[in-house]
Amino acid sequence: MSRTPACLRQALIGIRFFTRIYMLMVVLIGFMGAGKSTVGRIVADLLGVSFVDTDVFIERHEGRTIREMFDLHGEAYFRQIERAAVTELLEDRASVLALGGGAPMDREIRALLGGHTVVYLHVPYEQALVRVHGDSYRPLLHGSGVRQIYDSRMPVYESTATIRVETDGRRPDDVAREVLHRLAPTPNLRDGSSCLVTAVGGTYFAHAGPGVTARAVDLIPNAAAAESVVIISATQDEQISDSIASQLDGHSVIRATVDDHERSKSFSTVARLAEQMATQMVHRNDLVIGVGGEVVCEIAGLVAALFNRGIPLALVPTTLVAQADSAIGGKNAISLPQGRNLIGTIYQPVAVVADTAVAARKDQRGYSAGLAEIVKHALLQGTDAVNAVMSLAGALRGRDPAAVNQAVRVSQEFKAAVVSRDDRETGDRVFLNYGHTFAHAIEWATGVDGSDDGAPIAIGMMAAAHVSHIQGRMSAAEVEVHRDLLVALGLPTSATVDVDRLEAAWMRDKKYDHGVRLVLLDRIGVPRRGCTATREELATALAALAPG
Ligand SMILES: Nc1ncnc2c1ncn2[C@@H]1O[C@H](COP(=O)(O)OP(=O)(O)O)[C@@H](O)[C@H]1O
Ligand SMILES: O=C(O)C1=C[C@@H](OP(=O)(O)O)[C@@H](O)[C@H](O)C1
Ligand SMILES: [Mg+2]
Structure with missing residues (x-):
């Protein structure tokens, strides 16, 4: 052409x-x-x-x-x-x-x-x-x-x-x-769908479907107006970035790569990217496209939020966890030696384009972490959503592209609705921390990197389920629903965690506020925030979490 x-x-x-x-x-x-x-x-x-x-x-x-x-x-x-x-x-x-x-x-x-x-x-x-x-x-x-x-x-x-x-x-x-x-005119995506996110920080579509990468630039409203387009890509996803770059005929395309790994979330990565953009004279009306998993999308988001006090951002998440969850809602952060995600903003993209066929690839990372978030979204929504994920579980374990597409779409809808109600996390968005407070502590205590591995969140949700049950909120049968769903998806449900280690980890948490505040479930689909738990309740829950 x-x-x-x-x-x-x-x-x-x-x-x-x-x-x-x-x-x-x-x-x-x-x-x-x-x-x-x-x-x-x-x-x-x-x-x-x-x-x-x-x-x-x-x-x-x-x-x-x-x-x-x-x-x-x-x-x-x-x-x-x-x-x-x-x-x-x-x-x-x-x-x-x-x-x-x-x-x-x-x-x-x-x-x-x-x-x-x-x-x-x-x-x-x-x-x-x-x-x-x-x-x-x-x-x-x-x-x-x-x-x-x-x-x-x-x-x-x-x-x-x-x-x-x-x-x-x-x-x-x-x-x-x-x-x-x-x-909003919803574009017609074959086998795909688009949901509208109406956050106070911006209104945009999250698109999901197999092969949508081929239309990525068409789906980014600001692309036409941008002179320069900065593609910040995960090293591992350069092929996808090549495809996007090839759609940017007539633009000056600036390419940068970042390792899709927690250790990239540093000031030095942000400085390197920002300096490259400044050298290439990127302006306020230009566009940053982040292509990658959770980490790369967050770094692209932070750079876009900060450069020139904010330039348009589009995200092309490539992993299941980024597509089903983290790319929607505008959160971004880098970490400090003192703790993870301590420096960041909430900066909404102008579009999210999720190629579900990419996330489903056998060699693609971030898959089990994505399954864990899909489970979390279902548990927060209710029994129908849980049953829907359960019915896809076998196909999801086998990375069946149609099942992945379906699960991403449902998860995006839910996340979009939550973020649309509360993008600053002053209300319902807090519920999305279900299992996470435990998971962060478990990651810290065990050294497992949960951005790629669903185990910490899966175990974290089981821990939260046990505490919910011990406090008389949720029935034993509902704890088993958690277990069955996680097991069906090949995720772990037990771990040996010491209550002292758990509490030590929480002391370092940015959400620590005179004791930890947990999201628990009164029932599946009925989350409660700001919950406390006594040391005894935690010890009992961790005993129930232990293997065997
Ligand atoms: N959906 C709603 N439900 C309840 N009260 C509403 C709603 N929309 C507006 N109001 C209240 O009704 C009053 C009139 O609203 P306003 O926006 O001035 O209406 P209009 O401009 O159509 O006359 C205000 O006090 C407003 O807070
Ligand atoms: O219905 C009307 O004829 C009027 C409605 C009022 O505005 P709101 O509809 O915003 O109350 C205002 O223009 C004026 O009092 C006349
Ligand atoms: Mg009026």
Whole structure:
């Protein structure tokens, strides 16, 4: 293929993606109290674009409140001003625009909305009244006939909107996320799938499927806009990087390799990569693509987060653990002699492209660690998810590509949902530490490197299961469910761990806070965070964990 058509094709794909996801104008309509102003702000935050509320714009412009305008000059006067304001704002192409509830009733405004994405937030009448009850700023609420106004507007909202979202009984952030889901065009991947991650730090797709490497660059929205593309590749995955580099016709491609091993997580690796990028004059609009397992994806993430105070990052995870888990959610870190992962950020990528056929290869690393995380996600989700993994267990042990693809997709969906709710780990994301607090201590005590080997997490989850049972949270049968699933996947379920060693390791943990806090299960699918355990409970659990 000649240079120009390839560039053009990329540019077109990039522009289409940009206009449809990032640069499009999203207009919110609906009755008073539907949440246009509240949800609109969240949608804009999630997309990282600007937000304008026409009512606020009008009040600032006029130097008085809407209530005053109604009182002094009447509704007709306000509508005239509103029409002019909406016209101006639609021309400005502010990214997310919340209209006042009455604006779509104006024929001229409706005509201007044609061609835009118009989201109708539906709220039942009674619910709207509850939400805006007693509000003195909404003059129409204080006259009679609010119900008639509501009834007459419903069909207009319906026919003007391109998307309708129900808000009854839902939190504004949940409504905002649905809006994003409905806006995003999901690419058509043969045998693959894409899930949307809507973290506060960025909205992006995680794509998974066999052979998606061949389309990697098409699936990275920022690729077209980048002049230089830095590919930071695991030494072991250079073939994949070659394939990606070959798709970057017309870009200046800078290649660097990193060993996909814990010891690479150092300041010196970051410095080497950053200096190479600085020498090659990489700019803010360029792109870093990380290709590799967990370690390389984290290093690429940290370098992208720090270089020029942050440049776009795409991840092409190549191992099962990175695909099913770590590449989604933006965590990155390097380690210090004093402890692992002590220096890092949460920096979301613009895309994750997981070629599941690569992770399934017989010689590919990070496989058992990936199985352990897949088990963890299932245990956190519930019995149906556990049964689904169980039914794939034989095929997964044999690295059957279809089973790997299926498991990665399900795991990504779950991880994406958790991260979308809580990307800063102040809430539900903490649950993803299930088994990990034990695992880190076990790794420290035994010297096993869990980034490649699922054993520490598997044993860690068994330890957490025993503690959960000892504390009366979980039944003995549920501990056996843990064991059966891990055994079916060829993962270990017992180990000899000394309680003193365990506690010594925890003292060094960055999450240590006057005693260790554990994630335990009240039931499979019902995690609990911030749990404590007495030394006696731990000793009993470790005795149950011992072999034989
Ligand atoms: N989904 C929701 N559930 C409950 N209360 C909501 C919801 N969305 C918005 N609210 C609340 O309702 C009130 C009106 O919201 P607002 O965003 O101003 O609506 P609008 O701009 O559509 O009139 C606010 O107090 C807001 O916090
Ligand atoms: O429904 C309406 O006619 C109005 C709704 C208000 O905005 P919200 O829908 O944001 O409350 C505001 O524009 C004005 O009070 C008139
Ligand atoms: Mg409003």
